Amino acid sequence: MNFESEFGYGLRVPSGSGPRARRAIADLVRRVVSARRGVSRIALLEWIQQFIEGPNRSEASALVESVIDVLCEIKDIGFGKTLGEPVLVALPVRRIALPDGKVIAIGDHRIENGAGSEHLVPEVDQTATETLIDFLDSFEGTAVLIGAPALSPKGRWTGDGAMASALRRALTLSGVFDPVTLEWSTSEVNAAFMNDWFGLGDNVSSTKTTSASDTSQLRVAKAAAGSRMVVEAGPGAGKTHAACERVIALVQDEGLAPSRVLLLSFTRVAVAELIARIAKRLQDVPNVAALQIRTFDSFAARMLSASNSTSPGGYDAAIQAAARLLRSDDPLVADAIGQLEHVIIDEAQDLVGDRKELCEALVSLLDSSCGITVFGDFAQSIYGYQQREKSGSTFLTEIVQRDDFISDRLESDHRTKTLALREMFRVVRENLRDDQGGSREGYFNVREQIKAAALENEITRFAAHSSTTRGLILTRSRRGLFTAAEDMRSAGRRFRLRLPDRPLRIEPWIGAILGAHPASESISRDAFGVMHEMLFPAAVRDVDESWEILLDLDGSGRDSIVVGRVADGLNEPPLELLSDHEGNAGPLLSTIHAIKGREDQRVMLLLTKAPHGETVDWGEEARALYVGATRASTELRTGWISPVKFYTTGKPERYWAARADHRLIEIGLEPDLVDWLEFLHSGHVINEAETIARIWQASIKEPKVVAIPDSEGRLILRFEGEEGYAIGVLSPDFAEMLQSIRQVAPDAAPPELISGISVVGATTVVVPGHAGELPGLVLAPLLGGFARIPR
Numbered sequence: 001m002n003f004e005s006e007f008g009y010g011l012r013v014p015s016g017s018g019p020r021a022r023r024a025i026a027d028l029v030r031r032v033v034s035a036r037r038g039v040s041r042i043a044l045l046e047w048i049q050q051f052i053e054g055p056n057r058s059e060a061s062a063l064v065e066s067v068i069d070v071l072c073e074i075k076d077i078g079f080g081k082t083l084g085e086p087v088l089v090a091l092p093v094r095r096i097a098l099p100d101g102k103v104i105a106i107g108d109h110r111i112e113n114g115a116g117s118e119h120l121v122p123e124v125d126q127t128a129t130e131t132l133i134d135f136l137d138s139f140e141g142t143a144v145l146i147g148a149p150a151l152s153p154k155g156r157w158t159g160d161g162a163m164a165s166a167l168r169r170a171l172t173l174s175g176v177f178d179p180v181t182l183e184w185s186t187s188e189v190n191a192a193f194m195n196d197w198f199g200l201g202d203n204v205s206s207t208k209t210t211s212a213s214d215t216s217q218l219r220v221a222k223a224a225a226g227s228r229m230v231v232e233a234g235p236g237a238g239k240t241h242a243a244c245e246r247v248i249a250l251v252q253d254e255g256l257a258p259s260r261v262l263l264l265s266f267t268r269v270a271v272a273e274l275i276a277r278i279a280k281r282l283q284d285v286p287n288v289a290a291l292q293i294r295t296f297d298s299f300a301a302r303m304l305s306a307s308n309s310t311s312p313g314g315y316d317a318a319i320q321a322a323a324r325l326l327r328s329d330d331p332l333v334a335d336a337i338g339q340l341e342h343v344i345i346d347e348a349q350d351l352v353g354d355r356k357e358l359c360e361a362l363v364s365l366l367d368s369s370c371g372i373t374v375f376g377d378f379a380q381s382i383y384g385y386q387q388r389e390k391s392g393s394t395f396l397t398e399i400v401q402r403d404d405f406i407s408d409r410l411e412s413d414h415r416t417k418t419l420a421l422r423e424m425f426r427v428v429r430e431n432l433r434d435d436q437g438g439s440r441e442g443y444f445n446v447r448e449q450i451k452a453a454a455l456e457n458e459i460t461r462f463a464a465h466s467s468t469t470r471g472l473i474l475t476r477s478r479r480g481l482f483t484a485a486e487d488m489r490s491a492g493r494r495f496r497l498r499l500p501d502r503p504l505r506i507e508p509w510i511g512a513i514l515g516a517h518p519a520s521e522s523i524s525r526d527a528f529g530v531m532h533e534m535l536f537p538a539a540v541r542d543v544d545e546s547w548e549i550l551l552d553l554d555g556s557g558r559d560s561i562v563v564g565r566v567a568d569g570l571n572e573p574p575l576e577l578l579s580d581h582e583g584n585a586g587p588l589l590s591t592i593h594a595i596k597g598r599e600d601q602r603v604m605l606l607l608t609k610a611p612h613g614e615t616v617d618w619g620e621e622a623r624a625l626y627v628g629a630t631r632a633s634t635e636l637r638t639g640w641i642s643p644v645k646f647y648t649t650g651k652p653e654r655y656w657a658a659r660a661d662h663r664l665i666e667i668g669l670e671p672d673l674v675d676w677l678e679f680l681h682s683g684h685v686i687n688e689a690e691t692i693a694r695i696w697q698a699s700i701k702e703p704k705v706v707a708i709p710d711s712e713g714r715l716i717l718r719f720e721g722e723e724g725y726a727i728g729v730l731s732p733d734f735a736e737m738l739q740s741i742r743q744v745a746p747d748a749a750p751p752e753l754i755s756g757i758s759v760v761g762a763t764t765v766v767v768p769g770h771a772g773e774l775p776g777l778v779l780a781p782l783l784g785g786f787a788r789i790p791r
């Protein structure tokens with residue numbers, strides 16, 4: 001074969017073995033590999049050597065070999081077989097966004113600069129198909145290189161032994177890298193990214209290892225048990241870590257009995273993480289399960305039930321009742337609270353209204369010897385609106401003013417992996433601190449600073465953007481969230497959606513397998529194996545793992561389970577069986593409010609037109625943007641949406657919109673379906689097992705369903721096809737709300753057909769048993785989207 005006449009046009013490789021020569025060789029390699037279905041390494045090597053002037057044959061061959069190796073290593077070209085012989089082949093184009101915002105291309109892109117460039121891979125001005133993180137993640141093996149020296153933007157490798165291939169790949173892609181001399185040059189931002197990603201350098205933290213506390217975390221953790229402290233901690237300062245270490249030190253070093261320590265936090269997810277971390281560290285401590293680590297809501301519910309008060313419906317009402325109970329001089333309550341020796345309260349900047357009242361009542365009832373640690377951050381206070389009070393006071397602002405509390409702060413930022421983000425976290429926080437009341441100018445300032453730290457800004461087609469394959473997509477408002485979800489849905493993208501006020505979501509396979517079996521039924525491992533196998537579509541968890549979970553829930557210590565005991569175990573479901581979002585894959589869409597405390601490598605913060613009007617709380621608006629932007633550890637982008645207009649109604653707040661010939665009403669909130677027993681009594685369940693099987697299938701296929709009134713005016717939820725199979729009944733409250741939005745009397749005839757409802761999953765549900773009997777299990781559909789009601 002004559003390569004020269006076929007591909008050798010216009011070629012010349014600059015002399016020497018520098019970056020320009022390597023790039024020219026890379027172009028040659030790509031040219032041949034792209035034009036041929038497959039070319040053997042030897043043939044390629046020999047052909048390219050003839051274009052190299054100067055060095056002797058063996059030097060030339062070593063140079064070409066090293067370029068081919070690098071191209072294979074970064075998957076610029078790949079391996080294949082022709083007639084059973086190994087060959088090099090072209091790979092599809094990938095455009096990779098670097099941390100500093102440049103986009104480079106690998107694969108069969110056919111871009112050649114010949115001898116013009118020092119970069120082995122060309123820079124392009126098209127949009128990226130993935131980011132450097134995706135690229136690095138697509139290779140197997142650990143990427144943490146603790147102990148190796150940090151990279152500066154320009155340098156030469158001095159680490160022990162060979163350089164890890166992951167790092168060679170990253171250096172090749174993000175600048176100029178010589179695989180022989182191990183010298184590189186790249187931008188400052190890229191170097192900082194690699195240091196953090198690979199854990200290079202002593203002064204760089206890595207979240208991939210169990211971390212030792214920093215000095216300020218240690219100071220807080222090891223303070224005397226009886227001290228009362230307010231600890232200010234900026235985003236990423238490691239509050240969770242410090243709170244865990246505080247509990248561990250109180251029990252281990254200060255000898256407090258676990259039952260005398262109370263830790264309160266906002267979300268179940270946060271509580272679950274705290275429990276898991278602490279339990280792991282204190283596994284040898286007897287009675288560690290007696291530690292009281294709770295959400296504010298579960299603390300309130302516990303108090304009410306311990307004092308035999310009936311818990312009123314709704315979280316807010318329970319919190320109010322618990323606060324009243326704490327203030328009531330009830331000797332039993334005073335005694336229980338008086339036993340506590342240390343109380344830790346997290347996220348104090350968001351404690352306003354009833355929760356603030358609850359914490360104040362709690363603190364005032366504590367014994368004077370009881371220590372208190374309060375964590376919070378002024379810059380992240382975003383719940384002022386709940387109160388609609390202008391004072392802006394929170395539990396945090398009040399407690400810092402008390403002179404029986406000392407102030408401390410967590411000083412490091414353990415989250416950010418790029419200099420730009422690190423600076424933004426710091427500078428914006430200072431601005432927010434100086435301008436706590438807030439001003440329009442201050443708000444725009446924050447917005448600009450966030451944008452300056454972002455890799456890309458105001459991406460309008462975010463649903464088609466390469467970065468939105470994962471990470472967080474955040475909106476300021478619920479309206480924005482629905483608009484964003486709609487955009488993703490119409491772009492055919494998978495996503496997960498986090499909506500508060502939705503029913504508890506317990507993994508559905510439990511209800512799908514055990515639902516419709518009598519509560520008293522005992523099931524052996526073998527019998528369960530068959531039931532698991534028969535589930536169609538199959539569950540994600542395999543049979544062994546599922547069985548372990550069921551044995552734990554059953555809790556009897558036997559080697560078989562009883563359905564009712566499993567159901568009982570699910571009355572307080574372990575957090576790992578709960579999900580706080582809909583959907584199984586893709587980026588997580590959430591409002592900023594619902595995501596606090598979480599972090600992700602990648603964040604797309606969706607901006608909208610700035611708020612306007614007299615009543616805007618500019619301070620709060622600025623802080624909300626700050627909370628959103630500071631969820632990102634590595635890649636922050638801003639996108640742009642124009643939220644659709646919605647009205648709201650009811651409590652919990654529900655969105656609806658008026659259209660020319662129909663109305664749209666948000667569906668899927670906690671009270672939208674009647675419970676299982678009522679569904680059974682409606683007469684629309686012919687075969688319970690069959691109904692559960694259909695709900696299970698729907699939870700995976702996520703079809704649209706309709707609601708049609710039956711002869712008694714109940715709105716029955718049915719599949720559109722499948723002979724209109726019934727899977728639930730909409731609640732009377734939903735029906736009433738619907739009538740009010742239609743502006744007709746509650747007892748007027750319901751609409752003939754409500755469409756547009758989606759099944760977005762299913763949840764295992766515990767059905768209470770009759771007096772003295774064990775509860776049972778069923779499966780309920782989870783609904784989502786907007787119900788469409790004709791006018």
Ligand SMILES: Nc1ncnc2c1ncn2[C@@H]1O[C@H](COP(=O)(O)OP(=O)(O)OP(=O)(O)O)[C@@H](O)[C@H]1O
Pocket residue numbers: 205206207211212213214217233234235236237238239240241377380414415596597598599630
């Ligand atoms: N001492 C430490 N060394 C290394 N990494 C740490 C350390 N402490 C915390 N981290 C890590 O830093 C990151 C931020 O911690 P965390 O989420 O607890 O911050 P935070 O103070 O709660 O932030 P925010 O206020 O934004 O919610 C986490 O990934 C955590 O694992």
